[in-house]
Amino acid sequence: MTTSDLVTLRRDLHRHPEPAWREFYTTARLVDELETRDLDALYVGREVLSEDERMAVPEESELDEWYERALAAGAREDVLEALRGGYTGAVAVAERGDGPTVALRVDIDGLPITESESDDHVPAATGFRSEHEGFMHACGHDAHAAIGLGVLDSVLASDFEGTLKVFFQPGEELVAGGRAMSKSGHLDDVDYLYGVHVGLDHPSGEIVAGIDGFLAVSHFRAEFTGTPSHAGARPEAGDNAVQAMAAAVQNLYGIPRHADGATRVNAGMVGGGTATNIVPEEAFIEGEVRGETTELMEYMEEKSRRVLRSAAEMHGCEVETFTEGKAPSARSDDELVSVVSDVARENANVTSLVERDALGGSEDATYLMREVQENGGKAAYIGVGTDHPGGHHTGTFDVDEDSIGLGIDVLSSAIRELSTRRP
Amino acid sequence: MTTSDLVTLRRDLHRHPEPAWREFYTTARLVDELETRDLDALYVGREVLSEDERMAVPEESELDEWYERALAAGAREDVLEALRGGYTGAVAVAERGDGPTVALRVDIDGLPITESESDDHVPAATGFRSEHEGFMHACGHDAHAAIGLGVLDSVLASDFEGTLKVFFQPGEELVAGGRAMSKSGHLDDVDYLYGVHVGLDHPSGEIVAGIDGFLAVSHFRAEFTGTPSHAGARPEAGDNAVQAMAAAVQNLYGIPRHADGATRVNAGMVGGGTATNIVPEEAFIEGEVRGETTELMEYMEEKSRRVLRSAAEMHGCEVETFTEGKAPSARSDDELVSVVSDVARENANVTSLVERDALGGSEDATYLMREVQENGGKAAYIGVGTDHPGGHHTGTFDVDEDSIGLGIDVLSSAIRELSTRRP
Amino acid sequence: MTTSDLVTLRRDLHRHPEPAWREFYTTARLVDELETRDLDALYVGREVLSEDERMAVPEESELDEWYERALAAGAREDVLEALRGGYTGAVAVAERGDGPTVALRVDIDGLPITESESDDHVPAATGFRSEHEGFMHACGHDAHAAIGLGVLDSVLASDFEGTLKVFFQPGEELVAGGRAMSKSGHLDDVDYLYGVHVGLDHPSGEIVAGIDGFLAVSHFRAEFTGTPSHAGARPEAGDNAVQAMAAAVQNLYGIPRHADGATRVNAGMVGGGTATNIVPEEAFIEGEVRGETTELMEYMEEKSRRVLRSAAEMHGCEVETFTEGKAPSARSDDELVSVVSDVARENANVTSLVERDALGGSEDATYLMREVQENGGKAAYIGVGTDHPGGHHTGTFDVDEDSIGLGIDVLSSAIRELSTRRP
């Protein structure tokens, strides 16, 4: 596939952004392409996910709506059938003789953000603005998908010896999909894994050989249930879910700091009650905790559960807490970082090289990285700079499409280099 | 108008329940009827309200939507024109020679409650269920309007000497309309005022000669505004509106009890934030405070404002607080209670008489009662029993239509009796 | 005993104020006097208390210290021996033929308040200021003890027929002694019981025939225990008892108001921690809850226990909660109030009569009143006015000693009148 074809594909995906577990069109479109390659195996849907490990799966009706939308947009029905129930994503496998198994992981989901209609915004001006109003590829995962395909083509056209696997992962934006894919079994024999992200405030032409500083994260939703009563006539008869929630919020932020490193907590969305004169029966918190390491995140998780439980008890309420997304921390292995660093230095189109950078956010590629590392393999996460007019997760985000080619070059060179090694 | 006609009118109003400041169809329909009576004056819309005293007036778009709905339902356009902007309600005046000015106040608004579709529910079974889905006359104000008209007819047909004024008040359910009507000037010359409510757990045939125990109430909406930031990457850059809100909730309920009598506080509806990973920029509380007396309510109001303000400051936020509804306490005057008691005792259809009862809730008829009392007049609030299958403010509430006639009899007898007195 | 002797006795007691369960000198001094009367029984110490029902008993070392102090002040060693271990108080019984059993209850303990040394303060000026520095009879219980003895003498000198019992109760100020005395068995046959208090802002010459409005009360001490750690080096290793305590305080005041009547809550004394740089291992709250009825107090008690328990759990702490004092609500029976009212009206020295008044505070005479009422008897609590320069519980409180005689007259007249009745 030529770079121009990849740009066309990226624009097609850009027009059809789909959020977590609803990447029906996206997966079907990628399968379309992958089936034309000389692969040894192509796994789709349930075959690439450990069923019980999916998080934040939407209601069936919501899934059905996006399924129909994909169908209407022209997605192949036979592929869609394999994705029914929110089993999205794919893994492509190509065996090319003796050599290590090298993997690349890209993510493919979009965001619930309304895309800019401004003439300054290339997708709007050029005609590939999102057709799913209120949703947008505002983080470059459309480019990631194109890079995944491009790297596959490039490696297959080379003298690469070994096995190549490309993981197209759903549900990264909610840190909801990485765990299920990491437990699919497809990583069991992987010796080397690369993850990749475009942008992140790095300009076009810049390569970051190794990204670290992923904060481990856990998203939760806590639902408090009490007893309603008339606030004027029988205040004592109520068990006030809003009081429970407020006590929880106050004390969540008060979880002690940890000497071993950074921790975070946020009650990002809250609500409760139905009328000024009714003691509230229900309230909720959607929040998150983070840690510089997985252990620190788990420390915050454990303490937050205790706060939620006690705050409910304090006001005679019940609380149910759901984990809605999760990702561990991870560290890019020196060996893989060096390989990228070396090939980037030799690449004339790389105008700037950053050896190591810290993300300071969260990313569930870490599940895949740790799975490989725990199996004795190595993993790294690299950055491909791209000029982006608006920030990540804003309506004016866009990528410099030239960076797609550069990302493919650097990654496929690194993978070819790895094929010469014996882990 | 015959009792049967009044029942027809009540059912028409029941089919068109309209919430506060949106009683367009209701007011127009009442004006239709009132114009056919021998009145000395009929005031409508802006003429019956002190403009600045209206509370909880909805957005213009919301008002427009209900306006159009009333028009579509057949309301007279010339009357509607006078109500534009949410100026609903009417006051009818009939002068019948020398004598005191006696007034009756009825309220006319509906509630945001979905009406039952059960066959056991008479309006559903008989075909006059609400046509405004999600809204309902679930507190009998449709019957109140019919009683107001019936009392007018009955008194005008009698030997009454003096002036009779009937107030059709909007926006009672939010305690949003009483103040504006009380300050309209139409009460300035009123010597005696009755308010009336049907039901309240009193059965058909029972009359309550005097209702007291109104809790003074004040509804508020507090809007907290802070500064958003990424909860992982820059937690310190945020000013957390949800933390401010939670601190406020905790401390609102902690406002000290008062030795002079009962007080109440409730944070009935709260919300805030946009995403788990964003430090919340906005949050709100819709709540209320009450007191056994107006002074006690004001004590709670003052303390609650201080809590809201300080909670915002504590977390670097701004807070704007809006009073969304308000009513003082009031007491029914002995003289007017005795008059009702006497006429009820002589009425063969009254099967049970309660001299005094306590409401334990709030009602903004108290604004009108106090206005009259402060001018040297007298006021009372009476109860007309009616069997009601479901409780007030539930989807199965309904009235026994026979009680409309009894209410008219008792009130018009009382008003005729008052015309013989010289205040 | 002459009134002058009673004044001498009162001043002796005033010089030796003793707090709850430490009324060694006081009890011994009263026994001295009582032994000289023609009694049928005199019960002392353990004989007048149900052992398990004593509350807020101090440490043994504290009891010993006051025991020694009493001994040094000249108290009789044989009597003291019977009081060892904090079993203070006495009950005197005189049988005078057929007739009802009538009882009077007076309390005898002092307060931890430093008495004024001012020349304006009569005890200081006249030489009977407290000899126990930091303690004081600042609520008139010295006068109560004198009244108890005076009533005994007066009734025994009269034509009274029946049985008279006088209860000298310890530990009222902490509401710690009433329960133990009420369960001693000595009330089992009592038909009529009077309690009495001087002052309460009623002037000399005024009698209050019946006092009500006792708030039921329960004192608690909650001790939180967590885990200390260095606040700089290992903040996460601590379980913060001060955080637990603060969460409890915030939520104790937020216990919902009750529609059935007045409730109260107060975290009157709190403390915790040892150094700025140590995560606090210990914290405490000494507080109280009250209710207009015993049920309302128990509602508050139950909710407060839940708050304390959950606040501890929330921060990984343990909490132990001790009940340190308690008293139910009670109501003065009409019959006994009328009797007082009648005799007061006939007494030329009574210059003013109040039929009923409300206390608005707490008093554990209520335990004795309810015990009698539950057994089918009647009880009332009466007020004997006395000019008092300083308020109750202040260092300048004092009584007008003339009111001692008036109190004796009114109470003994009432008791004689009751002896003519048959319950």
Place this chain on the structure above:
Amino acid sequence: MTTSDLVTLRRDLHRHPEPAWREFYTTARLVDELETRDLDALYVGREVLSEDERMAVPEESELDEWYERALAAGAREDVLEALRGGYTGAVAVAERGDGPTVALRVDIDGLPITESESDDHVPAATGFRSEHEGFMHACGHDAHAAIGLGVLDSVLASDFEGTLKVFFQPGEELVAGGRAMSKSGHLDDVDYLYGVHVGLDHPSGEIVAGIDGFLAVSHFRAEFTGTPSHAGARPEAGDNAVQAMAAAVQNLYGIPRHADGATRVNAGMVGGGTATNIVPEEAFIEGEVRGETTELMEYMEEKSRRVLRSAAEMHGCEVETFTEGKAPSARSDDELVSVVSDVARENANVTSLVERDALGGSEDATYLMREVQENGGKAAYIGVGTDHPGGHHTGTFDVDEDSIGLGIDVLSSAIRELSTRRP
């Protein structure tokens, strides 16, 4: 002075531990010694402190008590006179020709800790246990003072060229004295400054060439004042200082974490109220905030002030906040660390060398270090290992007196080495 004399001196100081601003005996004893040296200047008391910069100075009566104690213990009255009012500490200056000005800072205060009486505890067994019961040299500042004197002797006996200044600083334990000494002017011409600490879990024979990781710290005392009232009779009349304090505690711990590095907050000691039945008039918090950098500490300080202020306002209280101690962060300069590293490597008695270590606590030597660094000089803080049976700040802490000599050797060698440099 021989090492044996220094040990004698250390034991004398150990017997007379004195807390911040009360180091009367200690200063006088050091002055005794210093006056026998060939110094060019000796500054004492007010001469070594910037008066307005002292923090946490005790009440005059407290100062007087320790003054008298020092006098009684044999301190020279003429020296004491110069220290009156809590102006303790000294600076010794020796000029030895051309060369840089090199300074050493040691601290001299003790702690409010009761010293062990166990036979296992050398000071107890050997007869130099603290004579100030409840106070103890439990952090080795007695050894620091001895090292200060020993370095002075050692350098003066060498071929050192330049100026040597030794700072004997009071009030380190409360981080109360460093600021005042740093602003005394005596650092203005200092080119190189060493601070030193023994122990810190480093064994005898080990030298730490550079200590970093000082957390900047600020101690505060917040005093809340409200209005008392009777909790049963007039709860609404109180302004509850304990509620204010509890709201403050809850929200202090909730100050947002900071992405730039570690922060800390602790409400280490709290208290309030006088009786269960009184709405508390007063409450306090003694606490601290810390930061990995001075900026981070100041961030916490600013937010904590806002919380304290708003919590007071929320409950109608006043709050006064006092800074009771403070220290910035600081970093040891590479050049000075290298010098120590080099001399340590050449010292046969140094059995182990740690290049850099992190303290993880706070120390107000940082004020002096930063003063020198801001003037263009260099500073470092070094560790001298010593076996210590009990931990720092415990009753069984003690030093291995052999480490005093080793510390003197290393420091004086480093200082002589520096005299050869030209800054």
